[in-house]
Amino acid sequence: MSKGVISKDEDYSQWFNDLVIKSDMAEYSPVRGCMIIKPYGYSIWEKIQAVLDGMFKDTGHSNAYFPLLIPKSFFSKEASHVDGFAKECAVVTHYRLKNDGEGNIIVDEEAKLEEELIIRPTSETIIWNTYKGWIQSYRDLPILVNQWANVMRWEMRTRLFLRTSEFLWQEGHTAHATADEAIAETEQMLNVYADFAENWMALPVVKGRKTANERFAGALDTYCIEALMQDGKALQAGTSHFLGQNFAKAFDVKFTNKENKIEHVWATSWGVSTRLIGALIMAHSDDAGLVLPPKLAPIQVVVVPIYKHQEELDNISAYVDSLKKELKAKGISVKFDNRDTHRPGSKFAEYELKGVPLRVAIGSRDMQNGTVELARRDTKTKETTAQEGLAGKIESLLEEIQNNIYKKAFDFRAENTTEVDTWDEFKRMLDEEPGFISAHWDGTSETEQKIKEETKATIRCIPLDNKQEEGKCILTGKPSTQRVLFARAY
Amino acid sequence: MSKGVISKDEDYSQWFNDLVIKSDMAEYSPVRGCMIIKPYGYSIWEKIQAVLDGMFKDTGHSNAYFPLLIPKSFFSKEASHVDGFAKECAVVTHYRLKNDGEGNIIVDEEAKLEEELIIRPTSETIIWNTYKGWIQSYRDLPILVNQWANVMRWEMRTRLFLRTSEFLWQEGHTAHATADEAIAETEQMLNVYADFAENWMALPVVKGRKTANERFAGALDTYCIEALMQDGKALQAGTSHFLGQNFAKAFDVKFTNKENKIEHVWATSWGVSTRLIGALIMAHSDDAGLVLPPKLAPIQVVVVPIYKHQEELDNISAYVDSLKKELKAKGISVKFDNRDTHRPGSKFAEYELKGVPLRVAIGSRDMQNGTVELARRDTKTKETTAQEGLAGKIESLLEEIQNNIYKKAFDFRAENTTEVDTWDEFKRMLDEEPGFISAHWDGTSETEQKIKEETKATIRCIPLDNKQEEGKCILTGKPSTQRVLFARAY
Structure with missing residues (x-):
């Protein structure tokens, strides 16, 4: 066991925190829930960025940059979107400080904004407001844009890399003439993420779709990659959303199609964040410290x-x-x-x-x-x-090490993925042998919610490669046609 | 003249704006003074980043990332620093929105921050607060860190790329054991910027120091590179600051030196921003559109x-x-x-x-x-x-074009840099043949201020390669030992 790092069997959560700090990856800042990414940690982010950026460009995307601040009114235009994010928004209300005459620096109440501005938690709204000006005809489509940026979601319980109020990420935002094309883009980017996770991070992932409960606020369909950490908890490592025409309708983005008819544009968005660094650490490291796959080691x-x-x-x-x-x-x-x-x-x-x-x-x-x-x-x-x-x-x-680290994680996941058919066994597994649980579910949000309340386990995804199989819901006993993947998650 | 672009002789300012918009570089956003950098503009920023980042790494620097938000109290710790930035700060006061029950999304007053947070206009304060934890002994020095980030300065009059409320930049922040070492770093980074401007942007620059009036808020000495635009106005293209021990004292950052004595640490900071793209456009382009130097052309x-x-x-x-x-x-x-x-x-x-x-x-x-x-x-x-x-x-x-663009800008600057010895000629030149004016100045802030009030010209810099020469101040007639460089500036 390395000096200053607790054993992961003793306290996994503390082990992770110790590792991040002692290996000089990152530390907390004096600002609630925000982190300082130190040079060693940041150099891993630079490697991640370089590889992913190349993959995005190879699939036809360009980078752009949109404003940090979003007018409150934009943010509210898509109803489920604002419901999903309003509870954790940093709000800018003033644009000046002043000296109060007694040497204190205070907010200048005369410099109050007419409309409050939100620090972006994600950029769909400001970007779709912009796309309105970029799109008139099918000839302007598709738009394939990505942004590398910081975003902010005010979190009450934070953890270095895994959940911080500010984090770094990329967010792709694409616009298409047809639903099919948008869905193909959503799936393509999911595959890019899976490829990156497996071949660079040495992290085996399950590709799947989220249930309605777990979808991105504003999406018709959310695809994800899910990985298993060494404590048997799942970690969502990337998401790719098919947004349908929701944002196009909210921001009135229409185009003239080849048949000269006017339609709303179809959208996707997709992102991964500095959370990947947390996944990288949690998946491979041991009591002596980090274990980095050679392809991402600084x-x-x-x-x-x-x-x-x-x-x-x-x-x-x-x-x-x-x-x-x-x-x-x-x-x-x-x-x-x-x-x-x-x-x-x-x-x-x-x-x-x-x-x-x-x-x-x-x-x-x-x-x-x-x-x-x-x-x-x-x-x-x-x-x-x-x-x-x-x-x-x-x-x-180095090649052998890369493969070995992947294989170890793959074998761990195989050992810790179990098909379960009874409610008692489901609960016992979660407590005693946590991991991915493949079980039948009746397909309703109510049942999913009840399972979450009773066990803290969520449906991580409906795997894309699921085979159809008759069965009974683990909780209600109602008929089911496929197994879904449950776990407690980060 | 290109469609939709006014001639630069007719209206230089409008010409610049037209060019930026029509060439698909950038556009204004609905958020006051913030811009959207479109893929074509952003790809130039990516090239700038890649080259500069390589230069920073070759000179021993690493990248890191510090929080976007700075507690108001930190921001106020260095007196001249807060004076310099308080008037243009975006202030975060709340961390949640809510539905008012009638379908309106409003700020949740129950989620008011105890201490307001400032969106970084620059990061000296949060970084020096962090360095306190990183530095104990001379063995921990130097710290050579750079950050690529967005910053915000609430501007009332904005112009695409040149002056926007939010902009992208890099900010280097280094910590040293001695003043000499910090000064050497300040000068080294100035040379890196000049090298980049001349050899990549094809932009000839004058290296110099700012007068006390024009220094960075909190610096003992500010070095800069100054370029001349085609309308005869100057543009500051990069700055490198020797901060002395000001921030170390404000944040109590001390170290034990080799002689086992405790001292405050010496600091530098240096930065260039997306403003460089504005300089690139203004320096070389013509009525038909952009003229990009091949080394930075997407x-x-x-x-x-x-x-x-x-x-x-x-x-x-x-x-x-x-x-x-x-x-x-x-x-x-x-x-x-x-x-x-x-x-x-x-x-x-x-x-x-x-x-x-x-x-x-x-x-x-x-x-x-x-x-x-x-x-x-x-x-x-x-x-x-x-x-x-x-x-x-x-x-x-391509090589010939790169050289030719540089030579053209160099010749333009030579033709528009004039030694002036009388006040009348000084004023006439500024109005009729604007450019760099090399003139004697008595060295006082009062005189500098008066000249600025009467002519809007500022001292761009005291060139590093100035020869010593007896003369009389252009305004007061008092004795002077060297010429300084005046111009109206962006």
């Missing part, structure tokens, strides 16, 4: 020299320089930690805590023998290996 | 086919495919506009308006002759040239 390889005398270090450094060059040529990020203020053991602990996938240690004996010591973070195994061909070996090891 | 080359029959287009397309491959291999961005909904002439006008540096037009006769028509946006010249070796020719032409 430092993929760290090299630690072990020496007493300067000549020894010089000798090691000369070799490391050439190794670094070879690794960089392969696109592998490497750090040579030659600080003389820290002992090797303390460096080992630091990089273990920070989840660096591979550690290379080199001493004078290694230099004589033409070897290094290579340590894997994921398996905690060490081996002595030849300097010759090391760069190539590191390259394939 | 599309560097556009290819327009000229044809009547599908077979002709097929023939042209086959050639363009191979040309595109060659250009992409050279890192040149190219768009093949084969839309059949627009005529070639309308496409030509569109890309002229959008400032695409090079246009290639290809018809069937060209295909027979093995030629293309090549048109330069900067010089508006056309030539017929061989298809053979075209990619290489385009590559060197």
Whole structure:
């Protein structure tokens, strides 16, 4: 167990918090529920951004930027939307401070806004108000726009990365001529998210649709990817919404179609946030610290020299320089930690805590023998290996680590996904062996709500690849045609 | 003159606004003074970000993210800082809306914040409050952090890109053990900005220091880069501040130095914003539209086919495919506009308006002759040239265009920078031949203020490369040892 980090079996929630803080990822700020993303944490966000941004562009999207502040009246135009977000909005009411004459800085009541402005919790309203000016004809469609931005939802119970009042995210907002095209876009972006989660984050996800209860406020259909954390709780890692014509109607966005008829435009929106970093940590890490998949690790390889005398270090450094060059040529990020203020053991602990996938240690004996010591973070195994061909070996090891981390998470999920057919077993599983529970449900919001009230478990999704199967609702015994995925969730 | 764009000689300000709107760069939003950056404008910001971010990382900086909202009390801790920003702050006072029972969404007065929160106009206060927790010893220094973020300054008179209530920027905030090191950082970042302006934006800049009047609120010294726009007004394109120990003292940030003594930390901050896009447009564009330097142009080359029959287009397309491959291999961005909904002439006008540096037009006769028509946006010249070796020719032409745009701006500035020695001539020049005026000044804030009141001209900077020279103040006749740079400014 790493210094200052509690064991995850003892207190999972505290373990997560300790990890985030001790690994220098993030910390709370003095502003309620807002976090400071420190350079190490932010560099993971930069990697996530770079990969996703490339995927968005490859699927034809461009970035744009819309205002932070939304007039209250816009925000209220789509009824279910405002119901969903009004309870957690930061409201700007004034635009000036002043000195009260006694040296106190106070709000200047003369600078009160005529209409209050809301800090965006999401941007559908301001964007659809804008699209009204961009769209006249089918020739103006589709509009495929994404925005990287900060958003704010005033949260009472917050948790670093997973639920903070301000967070960073991307929000795609697209406009289409037909429902089919919008649905295809919604599904395409869900697949992009799933691809990213599995192939970059090493995080297996279930693709599915939300029930009406769990839908985005204003959507006709919400698709999601759901992942399982090591404590058996689910985490929604991304959502993609088919918004139908709701926002087009609220903002009067119409177009002339090819048949010269006027119609409302069809919409989608889709987003992932800094929450992904929380998922990444929770899914793979252990009591010794972070375990990062190599494809998203800010430092993929760290090299630690072990020496007493300067000549020894010089000798090691000369070799490391050439190794670094070879690794960089392969696109592998490497750090040579030659600080003389820290002992090797303390460096080992630091990089273990920070989840660096591979550690290379080199001493004078290694230099004589033409070897290094290579340590894997994921398996905690060490081996002595030849300097010759090391760069190539590191390259394939990183790939192996990426695959191994995925496999471990995949196996964990398989072990913790259970088909359950009785209410007693359902409750017992949630308490004693939490995980994904695949169970029959009668399809009503009432039953879903009752299950949530009694067990805190929600329907995470109706998996897209569900097979049709006769069964009885776990709570009411009414007939059901498919299983859905339940879990307690973050 | 392009459709919908007024001539810049007729109304420079309107010309700029027309250009921004017609070229699809940006538009105003319904929120006072806030803008919507459209995909074409945002793609230039993405290029600016990518280049600058690389430069920041090459000089040892990392990115991080700090909260959008700053408690009012923090904001007030540094006296001159709050004086500088209090008059233009957006203030958050509530965190919830509610339905008033009659279907109106109103602010919930029960959700009033105990302490108002300010939307960051700049982040020194929240960052230095954070650094207090990060710094104990000289071993924790320097801290070299940058943030890409949105900020808000409530402006009464706004102009797209140049002055908007919300804008995007980067703000570097560094912490150092000594004043010398902090000053060296301040100067280094000024040089990074100048390098970027000149070598990427093709914008010649004067590096200098601000007078006490024009300094950043809370700085001991403000360095800046100043550029000259085509209407003879100056534009401050970037600033780098030596903050001394002001913020460290306000937030009690101390460290133990190598001699085991406790000292306050030394600070810098530096930033550039989406204003750079305004500068880019204003500096180079003409009545036909944008003129973009190739290194920042989202599309560097556009290819327009000229044809009547599908077979002709097929023939042209086959050639363009191979040309595109060659250009992409050279890192040149190219768009093949084969839309059949627009005529070639309308496409030509569109890309002229959008400032695409090079246009290639290809018809069937060209295909027979093995030629293309090549048109330069900067010089508006056309030539017929061989298809053979075209990619290489385009590559060197883009470089030539970049240099030519810079040279044009450089020559313009040289022609419009004048040494003036009398007050009458000073006033006459400002009205009749506006530009940079190099003149003697007695060094007092009073004189500077009087000149500003009488002429609206300000001291843009005291150039770093100033030679010492005896002279008399242009207004008061008092002795002066150097010329400073005056202009009316954006």
